[in-house]
Amino acid sequence: MRRDRVLRFLTITFVAGAFIGLVCGLAFGGGSSTGTPKAVAQTEGDSSVSSTETSQPSSGSTGPMTAERAKAIGANEMGQVLVLMYHLIDSEEAEWTRTPENFREDIALLKSKGYYPVNARDLAAGNIDIPAGESPVVITFDDSSPGQYRILDDGSLDPDCAVGIMQAAVEEGDWASRASFFCLLDVVPKEREIFGQPDYQQEKLRTLVEWGYEVGSHTVTHLNLKEASTKEATKQLAQSQATLEGLIGGGYSVTSLSIPFGEYPADDSLIASGEYDGTKYTYYAGLSLGSVPSASPFSTVFRALHIPRIRGSANYITDAIAAFEKHPELRYISDGDPATVSAPTELAEKLGELRSDLGRPVIRY
Numbered sequence: 596m597r598r599d600r601v602l603r604f605l606t607i608t609f610v611a612g613a614f615i616g617l618v619c620g621l622a623f624g625g626g627s628s629t630g631t632p633k634a635v636a637q638t639e640g641d642s643s644v645s646s647t648e649t650s651q652p653s654s655g656s657t658g659p660m661t662a663e664r665a666k667a668i669g670a671n672e673m674g675q676v677l678v679l680m681y682h683l684i685d686s687e688e689a690e691w692t693r694t695p696e697n698f699r700e701d702i703a704l705l706k707s708k709g710y711y712p713v714n715a716r717d718l719a720a721g722n723i724d725i726p727a728g729e730s731p732v733v734i735t736f737d738d739s740s741p742g743q744y745r746i747l748d749d750g751s752l753d754p755d756c757a758v759g760i761m762q763a764a765v766e767e768g769d770w771a772s773r774a775s776f777f778c779l780l781d782v783v784p785k786e787r788e789i790f791g792q793p794d795y796q797q798e799k800l801r802t803l804v805e806w807g808y809e810v811g812s813h814t815v816t817h818l819n820l821k822e823a824s825t826k827e828a829t830k831q832l833a834q835s836q837a838t839l840e841g842l843i844g845g846g847y848s849v850t851s852l853s854i855p856f857g858e859y860p861a862d863d864s865l866i867a868s869g870e871y872d873g874t875k876y877t878y879y880a881g882l883s884l885g886s887v888p889s890a891s892p893f894s895t896v897f898r899a900l901h902i903p904r905i906r907g908s909a910n911y912i913t914d915a916i917a918a919f920e921k922h923p924e925l926r927y928i929s930d931g932d933p934a935t936v937s938a939p940t941e942l943a944e945k946l947g948e949l950r951s952d953l954g955r956p957v958i959r960y
Contacts, residue, residue, distance in 0.1 A: 665930050670727070672891060672927060678718070679735065682736070682738055713773050730926055734775070744803070771807065775811050777851070779815070833871035833876040880902060889902050924942075
């Protein structure tokens, strides 16, 4: 009899304990997943962004953005943006050359200072989806030289080329496969035609897009648009865009143009759109030269066809970062919600005014 009572007592205790455990689990988050899902953002025209991308920021909004949250983050999406310009990646540092070691250090520095990469096309469109509290940086490459993207004899990615270095940063975490490559099609030396290695050119372009990078135009021959005839400029702008889009396929749209030598034609409309021999073209972003950060795409002073870039060599990068640390009120800080624009009510004069045609919620604090 006593044994039956003991068994009954143990059974009741076990059931009660299980029930209490279940209730506590539901109340305190037992139903959540073991990992944070990755948001995969696909920009207009990007037809093949990998669904296995490990570097996508999780916007992670737990509700609508509010002035209180924006203030707590210190968000200022009217701030300025670093846009960096690289050319050669090679063994000896020079005016237009960055060594693999120094480029690797550039990426590490940007990471440590709270920067997160976006493509040029996304800056121009205001499609800046990065973690809250971080700042966008646009990394661009002109002239499509081999050191930017090289495949070794065994078919593997060269770990010391620019793409190899950036992909390693992606694998380490807190970085995305985002950068913009502006390609040439018919130049001397031939190794600067779509990164050299003719047998791999199409594969490289498609792989860049698949990983999330951007492919843009640098004209066919590195044409000086200021000195060229309207006919020749129109021809190269159309042919470059059409050729690259044809090689990439999948409906990908080339929408950004790096202006050779930073020399613009007399009229920006020539860059924006046109037609040559039945082939139409349209460019929404124009990358120039310069030594200052870009304005925010949400500002009245932003000019999408005249985005300035800071040289990716010597002390240009460290000086630009130091300038923001000296004047943090000028730096773009994300609120983590790409659907809203958050900024302080009082802004530095050089940041301009908030555009009135954004078509999205604006949070001021």
